[in-house]
Amino acid sequence: MLPDNFIVRTMKRSEIDLAITWAASEGWNPGKYDAESFYQTEKNGFLLGELNGEPVGCISAVAYDQHFGFLGFYIVKPQFRGQGLGMKIWKTAIDYLGADRNIGLDGVVAQQDNYKKSGFQIAYKNIRYQGVGGGVMPAGIIDLKTVPFEELVAYDCQLFPSKRPVFLRHWIEQPESTAFGFLKNGYLVGYGVIRPAYTGFRIGPLFANDEQIAEALFQALLAENPHAPVFFDVPDANVQAINLVQRYQFEPVFQTARMYTKEIPNLAIDRVFAVTSLELG
Secondary structure (H helix, E strand, O other): OOOEEEEEEEHHHHHHHHHHHHHHHOOOOEOOHHHHHHHHHEEEOOEEEEOOEEEEEEEEEEOOOOOOEEEEEEEEOHOOOOHHHHHHHHHHHHHHHHOOOOOEEEEEEHHHHHHHHOOOOEEEEEEEEEOOOOOOOOOOOEEHHOHHHHHHHHHOOOOOOOOOOHHHHHHOOOOOOOOEEEEOEEEEEEEEEEEOOOOEEEEEEEEEEOOHHHHHHHHHHHHOOOOEEEEEEEEOOOHHHHHHHHHOEEEEEEEEEEOOOOOOOOOOOOHHHEOOOOOOO
């Protein structure tokens, strides 16, 4: 029986910063400036659980379109776990996204069996690798902001289950971040973003048409942040991506699984060298 004084409501913008802080406490190392990108993507999709007016848990439920949504930030403060509060938050998020959407999430190892019981199936695992920035800027790299934005959106949606123009607009313009592109015959054939995190920097996404393009973008992103810790969430289904980070002596430090409630999206996983984020997909 849930206490009467427990409610789940939509977060205010400032409260997403709180969720980011909780995620950092869980060791997930979120981006320092992710909150604004997330909020602008789905202003009603961030939910807060309150007990006696005190924030005790949260979740995000981002509806990208009528067919696809993504769950993230599923956190209950440790001292309030085991009381059913998290399940209420979870059900509120699932109801918000609705039964017709294919819902994705990135589940930590300890929770994957629970997600399976809720109807999620594993598509692949994301392995977080850690290394150090530095090196030389390769030739052929361009500032992604010089690419017409509609071309970026069209390229991105080949490798993500939905168009996400609002998200991308804010993502590539985060403070202290860098976004690079690679053109071939005048067409965008890869792009990557690196942004500051609570510890070091996070690369994501890194999408590229082949391993050589991905490596050039990877080198460029590393060169932008010499001597800094750099983290990279790699789908284990992309063998070329695993080989790439291992060549640069990155080490695995964390693991999740990308999971979906319905069909696994038919995306070219061999072109996904790093997922965008674990919170919004």
